[in-house]
Amino acid sequence: MSDMVPNPSSIAIRAETSVADPNSCKFTVSRMVHPGGPFFFSHPERAAGSPLVERLFALAGIVHVLIAGNVVTIGKKESASWDGLRSEVGTVIRTQLLTGVRAILEAPRPAPPGNRNDDEIREVVQELLDQETNPSIAAHGGKISIVKVKDRNLFIKMSGGCQGCAASQVTLRQGFELMVRRVAPEVVDIIDATDHASVDPRVSRASPAAA
Numbered sequence: 001m002s003d004m005v006p007n008p009s010s011i012a013i014r015a016e017t018s019v020a021d022p023n024s025c026k027f028t029v030s031r032m033v034h035p036g037g038p039f040f041f042s043h044p045e046r047a048a049g050s051p052l053v054e055r056l057f058a059l060a061g062i063v064h065v066l067i068a069g070n071v072v073t074i075g076k077k078e079s080a081s082w083d084g085l086r087s088e089v090g091t092v093i094r095t096q097l098l099t100g101v102r103a104i105l106e107a108p109r110p111a112p113p114g115n116r117n118d119d120e121i122r123e124v125v126q127e128l129l130d131q132e133t134n135p136s137i138a139a140h141g142g143k144i145s146i147v148k149v150k151d152r153n154l155f156i157k158m159s160g161g162c163q164g165c166a167a168s169q170v171t172l173r174q175g176f177e178l179m180v181r182r183v184a185p186e187v188v189d190i191i192d193a194t195d196h197a198s199v200d201p202r203v204s205r206a207s208p209a210a211a
Contacts, residue, residue, distance in 0.1 A: 009095055013090045017082060025082060027072045027089060033096075034103040037068035051178055052096040052103035059088050067103065099175030100137040116186050118149040124184050125154060133176055144176060147193050154180065154187050158194040 011031040033052070042064050047053035053065050057073075063081025067109040074089055076082070096103055116124070126146060134143055147155040156176075177190050 011094045013093060015086045015090070017059075018180055019104045020074075020126065023076050023078055024075070025074050025086065025089075027074065027093060029072065029093060029097075031097055033068050033093065033110045035069065037066075038095045038109050039067045039104055041067075049182070051099075051101060051105040051175070052093065055092045055096065056089065059085065059092065061085060096175075100142060101133065101179065102136045102177035104194055105132055105179070115145055116184065118152065121148045121152060121154065121184050125149075125180060125187075128179055128183050133179060152188045154184075154185050156190065156195045 010030075014028045016026045016028070018024040039050075040048050041050070041053050041057070044054070044057040047057050047065070052072075053067070056062055056065050056074065061076045061087075062074060063077055064075040066075075070087070074085075076085060078203060086201060129144055129146070137143065141160045142158065143160045145157045145159065147157050149155070154161070180187055
């Protein structure tokens with residue numbers, strides 16, 4: 001059985017329920033979800049550090065996730081219904097792609113909370129930006145920089161394709177912020193110090209789906 005998941009953005013997703021296994025459904029996405037693979041997650045614990053998979057396991061009834069290129073295959077409990085679950089899975093996939101952050105990450109693991117000062121927080125967040133965040137959003141012409149860390153509050157600036165983009169807050173709150181909370185749980189707040197109203201006209205604006 002094949003259905004088109006409702007598409008509120010430019011990302012099209014086709015859902016196909018397996019004939020051999022009605023508890024398995026393949027979601028083929030019009031954009032790359034994560035290169036390479038397959039990457040198989042048999043339980044939520046294995047999803048730690050992979051934002052898309054963590055969100056998928058948060059849906060009721062999901063028992064395993066397989067990601068390969070632009071295809072996400074979901075396994076559900078027999079008691080769960082695909083009727084509402086298909087749309088929920090599609091929403092999670094689109095939301096993750098809108099962040100511009102990789103679906104599967106190998107981010108540094110957090111140290112015990114409460115042990116870092118401002119300089120140490122800046123160091124670990126800068127490592128995260130260098131290794132994971134900025135290489136991911138660079139594909140959309142964006143960049144995030146640290147302005148300062150004061151009293152464990154992280155001030156950042158978004159530039160390039162992220163400055164003034166309609167989806168910049170999606171990238172910040174549903175992508176970068178989740179990653180920061182994982183590697184530096186001491187951070188009290190993440191403050192966007194970007195002047196989004198002042199955009200260099202020489203920088204082309206990406207569409208909301210590509211920010």
